[in-house]
Amino acid sequence: MLDFAIFAVTFVIILVGAVLYLYPSSRRASGIPGLNPTDEKDGNLQDIVNRGSLHEFLVSLHLRFGSVASFWFGGRPVVSLGSVLQLQQHINPNHSTDSFETMLKSLLGYQSGTGGGATESVIRKKVYESAINNTVEEKFPLVLKLVEELVGKWTSAPEAQHTPLCAHLLGLAMKTVTQLALGETFRDDSEVLSFRKNHDAIWSEIGKGYLDGSLEKSSSRKAHYEKALSEMQAVLLSVAKDRKAQRKQTAFVDALLQSSLTERQIMEDCMVFTLAGSVITANLCIWALHFLSTSEDVQDKLYQELEQVLGSDPISLDKIPELRYCQQVLNETVRTAKLTPVAARLQEVEGKVDQHVIPKETLVIYALGVVLQDSDTWSTPYRFDPDRFEEESVRKSFCLLGFSGNQTCPELRFAYTVATVLLSTLVRQLKLHPLKGQVMEVRSELVSTPKEETWITVSRRKQK
Numbered sequence: 195m196l197d198f199a200i201f202a203v204t205f206v207i208i209l210v211g212a213v214l215y216l217y218p219s220s221r222r223a224s225g226i227p228g229l230n231p232t233d234e235k236d237g238n239l240q241d242i243v244n245r246g247s248l249h250e251f252l253v254s255l256h257l258r259f260g261s262v263a264s265f266w267f268g269g270r271p272v273v274s275l276g277s278v279l280q281l282q283q284h285i286n287p288n289h290s291t292d293s294f295e296t297m298l299k300s301l302l303g304y305q306s307g308t309g310g311g312a313t314e315s316v317i318r319k320k321v322y323e324s325a326i327n328n329t330v331e332e333k334f335p336l337v338l339k340l341v342e343e344l345v346g347k348w349t350s351a352p353e354a355q356h357t358p359l360c361a362h363l364l365g366l367a368m369k370t371v372t373q374l375a376l377g378e379t380f381r382d383d384s385e386v387l388s389f390r391k392n393h394d395a396i397w398s399e400i401g402k403g404y405l406d407g408s409l410e411k412s413s414s415r416k417a418h419y420e421k422a423l424s425e426m427q428a429v430l431l432s433v434a435k436d437r438k439a440q441r442k443q444t445a446f447v448d449a450l451l452q453s454s455l456t457e458r459q460i461m462e463d464c465m466v467f468t469l470a471g472s473v474i475t476a477n478l479c480i481w482a483l484h485f486l487s488t489s490e491d492v493q494d495k496l497y498q499e500l501e502q503v504l505g506s507d508p509i510s511l512d513k514i515p516e517l518r519y520c521q522q523v524l525n526e527t528v529r530t531a532k533l534t535p536v537a538a539r540l541q542e543v544e545g546k547v548d549q550h551v552i553p554k555e556t557l558v559i560y561a562l563g564v565v566l567q568d569s570d571t572w573s574t575p576y577r578f579d580p581d582r583f584e585e586e587s588v589r590k591s592f593c594l595l596g597f598s599g600n601q602t603c604p605e606l607r608f609a610y611t612v613a614t615v616l617l618s619t620l621v622r623q624l625k626l627h628p629l630k631g632q633v634m635e636v637r638s639e640l641v642s643t644p645k646e647e648t649w650i651t652v653s654r655r656k657q658k
Contacts, residue, residue, distance in 0.1 A: 226273055226550045228264030229255065237266025249535040249638035252276065252561040262550050273541075273552055274559040278571050278591045281560060283547045294537055294603045297640065298470055301400050302423075304462045318455065322463050323604045325449035330611055332444055333374050334511045340370050341615045342508075348652055349623055356629060359480045359648040367476035368393070370612055375446040375467050376433045389429065389468075395422035397473060400640060430464045431457065467605065473641050474533070475609040479616055480648060481531040482524060484634065485578045486617075487626035487650045492580060496523055497655070500622050509618040517614060522580040524613055525589075528566075528597055530578045534606075535563030535638045537596070562595055563638060624652040 231237040238251075245251040255263045256276035263274050275281050330337070344366050348357060368390050372380035380386050399409055399419045409416050430447075438451050446467060450460045486493050499519045527533070537560040545552045552558060567575040571591055572582065582588050593599040597606070620626075628650060635645040 226262055226264040226552075227259040229259075229266070231266040231269075235268065237268050237270070239267070241265075247638045249532065249561075249563040252536070252559065252564055256561060256564050262547055267557065270557065272557045272559055273547075273550075274561050275547065276561040276564040277568055278565055278594055280547050281565065282594055284545060284552075284558065294470070294534055294605070294640075295466060297536075297538055298400070298466055299462070302462075302465065304465075318459070318463075321450065321453045321455065322467075325446050325463075326467065326604045326608055328449055329374050329444075329446045330608065331511060336373060337370055337612060337615050338508060338619070340366060340373075341612075341619050344616075345619050345623060348620070349654065351652075353653045354651065356649045357652060359483055359650060360476075360644060361647065363479040363483070364390075364472070364476040366616070367472045367479065367612070371468055371471045371475065373445075375464060375471070376430075377437060377442065377445040377447065379433070389426075392422040392426040392429075393469065393472060395419060396426060397469060426465065427461055430461045430468075434460050434464070470603075470605040470641075471608055473643075474605045475612050477531070477641050477643055478524065478527060478533060478606075478609045478613050480644065481533065481642075482527040482613055482617065483620075483626060483650065484628075484644075484648055485527055485530065486523070486621070487628045489578060490625075492523065492578070493621060493625060496520060496617065497621050500618050504618060504622075509615050511611075514611065514614050517618065519580065520614055520617055521610075522583040523617070524610055525583050525592060525598065526578060526580040528606075529572070529592070530566075530576075531636070532563040532566050532638065532642050534640065535566075535642055536560065536640070537562055560595075563642075565595060621655075623655055625655050627651045627653065 229238050229241065232241055233239065242248055242251040245254060251265075252274055255265060255274060261275065261277035261280050263276065265272055265274065275284060344362060348362075351357070368386055369380070372386055372389055380389065395418060399415070409419060434447055434451065434457065437445065437447050442448050443452070447460065447464055450463055455463070486496070496519055499517060503513060503516045539558050539560070541552050541554055541556040541558050544554045565571065569575050572588070583592070589598070593601070596602060632649060634648065637643045637645045
């Protein structure tokens, strides 16, 4: 069976074997409507580059061909699904792997499982998720402490001062993830800054340099990326070795060390959590505060819930499920910002969507960014409206997309926890205001990120 790493291979345009010469009549995936390859070698790669991102390409593809459409990565046909109904129909028994994690591991050149088949993949997934959950429970006071430090800094600043969301919240996410994942060594800001330098160098190329092939065309950029990746891996391996010798059991890496995973697998899982956990957490918090700053009514409603549930007490892990409106705010943030606009799975057995047959070993793209703003599923889809999640049908659609319920990726669940702590602490003390004249532009890659720094101002909330 072809490994999912073909996804990464097509992005860097390294095709295994010769590209088959395809006759025009066979240039669509099993008759699914879509684009013919514009280039014999690269397929529709240049079309994706011309659109600016894979998400924007998928928007135009589904607008033209409907909710089930096909295109080409190199010499390989790809099927994209762009509506809730079609995603619900899609049959893929490979639920042992998470689609976002699979994409990220493939781009990094890692294996998703343990190398021993589906059963081992399930075991590894459970170890990974359990390690994150246990660490959050054990280290929740630390999460609260780091959030309170940031909110304290904002509270002490002059009210007219512009606050840079991206810089501050990526810093918060990086501190939180590294200390929870790798231990107390990363209380030292210099360690976090060194880690962040390599983290940024790696992430800036994932989904960008791979997509347009530019990484392979620039020897200096490729060398910089490979150096950062090598240094990051060396740090993770060193941390794991030290923690194993100390026999500590308070961090994410410690839980992995108690399992049967190899040293290499532990390093890979630490890489995925620190990379994805930091970026998803930071951007969920950035977008949530941005949207709150533009909606005083939503802020006030959230404030009322926080006062009712928490009073003057700090947030605790057991109180989070009671903050239903806060959950709605975060759900709507994910939807409106298209936080993770693309996911993918390999069709392990032949499947069918509508009248279309999807052959075995076809790469199936979940065009989540398209679905999250589909007017047939969401009323006024471009409006930030947390109240929409009061409807059961809306919550069900969101769950089907993998953003809530059992199919939620563990990094996003972690991000929800940190974001809830942030909102519950911040909104009870401060009011958020948008910066006049600021226009938000989105960079849609593996995680939707503001193209430029995002600014707000804050004012102290009057206590009753």
